[in-house]
Amino acid sequence: MKVSSRAITPDLPALRARHPQHFAPSVMHRAVVIGCVTVLAGLFVLGFWRLGFSFERILSGIGQLGTLVLLMIPPNPGSWAKFFTFLHALAETVAIAFLGTLLAALVAFPVGFVAARNTTVNRLVQFASRRILDGIRGIDTLIWALLWINVVGLGPFAGVLAIMTSDIGTFGKLFSEAIEAADKKPVEGTASTGGTRLHQIRFGILPQVFPVIAGQVLYFFESNARSGTIIGIVGAGGIGLHLAEQIRTLEWQAVSFLVILILIMVAAIDAVSVRLRTAIIGRSHQPMM
C-alpha cells in the first residue's frame, strides 16, 4: 500500500499539469455544494425559529401524542348504529372518488387534445388552455370543495364536483403531455392513405395514448380515494366529516377505527387497480409513463 502510494505521488504535479480540468473544477463544485447546503440549512433553522418551534413544546406534544395513541386502543366504533353510518360514509367516499375521477377524465380527454401542441386547433388556443389548466391545478381540492358547496349545498355531490374540477387541471396537463409524446409515424401513415385530421387522431394517436391515459386515470382513482377522505372536513361528504367530528369530540377509539377502515379501503382499491393496470398495459405492450 505504502509503496504504491509513494510510487504515484511524484507523478501528481505532472498529472495536475496535464489534466487541470480534473483538479480545478472540484473546488468550484465543492463550493457550490457547500453554498447550497448552507442556504438550505439556514432556511431550515430560520423556519424553526419563525414558526415558533421550541424544545419543550415538541417534547410535551410528543408526550401528549403518546397518551392519545394509548387512548385509541382498542379501535371501537362505539355502537352498531355508528358502525353502519361509518360504512355508509366510506361507500360515499369511494363513490366520490370514482365519479370525480371518471368525470374529470371524460372532460379532460378532449381538452388534452386541444392543449397538446401536435393536435391543437390553434397555437394561441393551446397556450391559453395550458394556462387555464395551470390555474385550475393551483387551487387545492379543499378550496374547490368550498366553492362548490356554495353552488350545490353541503353533501357528497359537492365533493364529486370538487374532485372533478381539480383533476381536470391535472388530467388536462398529463393527457396533453402524453399526446405530445406520441410517435408521429402512425399519424403520417394515416394521412398518406387520405385520412382526415379526425382519422389521424383516431387511428394514429389514440391507440398510442389510450393505455397511458388509462393507467393515469387508475392511478388518480387510487390517490383520490385517499384525498376523498378529507373533503368531508369542510362538509363535502364522505368519511372525512365523521373523522373530523370524532377527533374534535375526542372519541379516540372511534378515530382509530375510522383510520383502520380507511387503510383497508385504500389497500383494496390499490389491489384492484394494480390488476386492472397490468391487464391494460400488458395487452398493448406500452410503457406506462
Place this chain on the structure above:
Amino acid sequence: MATSLPRLTDDRLAAVLQAYHDAIRAKRARSLTFVGLVVALMLLSGWVAQVDLSKLVANSGNFFSYFDRIMTFDSGPVAGQRVWTDPAEWFWGLKKWLVLLADTILIGYLGTALGAIGAFLLCFSAAANLMPNPWLRNGVKRLFEFCRTIPEIVFALIFIIAFGLGPIPGVLAIAIHTMGALGKLFAEVVENIDMKSVEGSVATGAGFSQTVRFAVLPQVLSNFASYTLLRFEINVRGASVMGFVGAGGIGQDLIEAIRKFYYADVSALLLLIILTVTVIDLGTERLRHALISREERP
C-alpha cells in the same frame, strides 16, 4: 409493368372474412360489456353520492355568479366596482398576506425537508437489494404505507390536539405524509441501482454505511433531489389549506374570507396562492430538468 395480385378463391376468402368479423364482433362485445359495467358503476356511485343534476343545472348560475361576486367590491366607497379598478383597495392586506404566504412556504419547506430526511434515513432499509432481513424491510414498507395513506389534514387535526394550534402541527403533519410518499419512491430508486459498485465496495471490506455512501448515494442522489423538489411543490399547495383546520399559514385567512363572504379578499388570496404555486411549480420544474439532464450525461 403489369402486376397482378393473386386473389384467394371465394370459398377460402369467405372463411377468412368470417373469422375477421367474428374477431371484431367479440372485441366489440367485450368493449361494450366494459363500457356497460363502467356506466352501471357510475350510476351506482351517482346514487350513493347523491348526485342531483337538476340541482346542478338550477344552481349552476351560482358558480359563475360566485366568480362575478369575488371580482367585485361589496363594501366601502368603491362598492359595485370591479376589483382591478382599485388594486390598492383589493390587496389592502398585502403586507399581512405576504407574511402569511411566506409562513406557508416555510411550512411546506420544513415539512418537505423533515420528511425527506426521514425518508432518506429509512429508504435503504426498505430496499430489497440492500436489506436482506425481510421482517425489517416489510416493517419499514408498511410504515411508509401507513404514513402516506392517512391524509396530512387528518394528521394535522390529531397533532393540533397534542401540540396546540399553530404551524407546528402543520409542519409535522406534512413531514409525516411526505416521509411516507418519498420513502416509497426513494426505495424504488434504490432498488433500481446498478449493483456492480455495491459489490465492489463490499469486496473492499466496506460496511453498510460506507457502501451506501460510496456505492449507492452517487447513483441515486439526483433522483432523490428531483422527487423532493416535486414534493415541495405539492406540499406548498397542501400547506395553503392547513390553515383550514388551524394549522398555520394563509389558509386561516382564506377560509375566514370564504365563510364570512369577504368576496374581494377571497379573489385576492386565491390569486396570491395561485401565483405562488405557479412560480414554485415553474422553478422546481427547471431545477428538475437540470438535475435529470445531469443524470443522463455520461
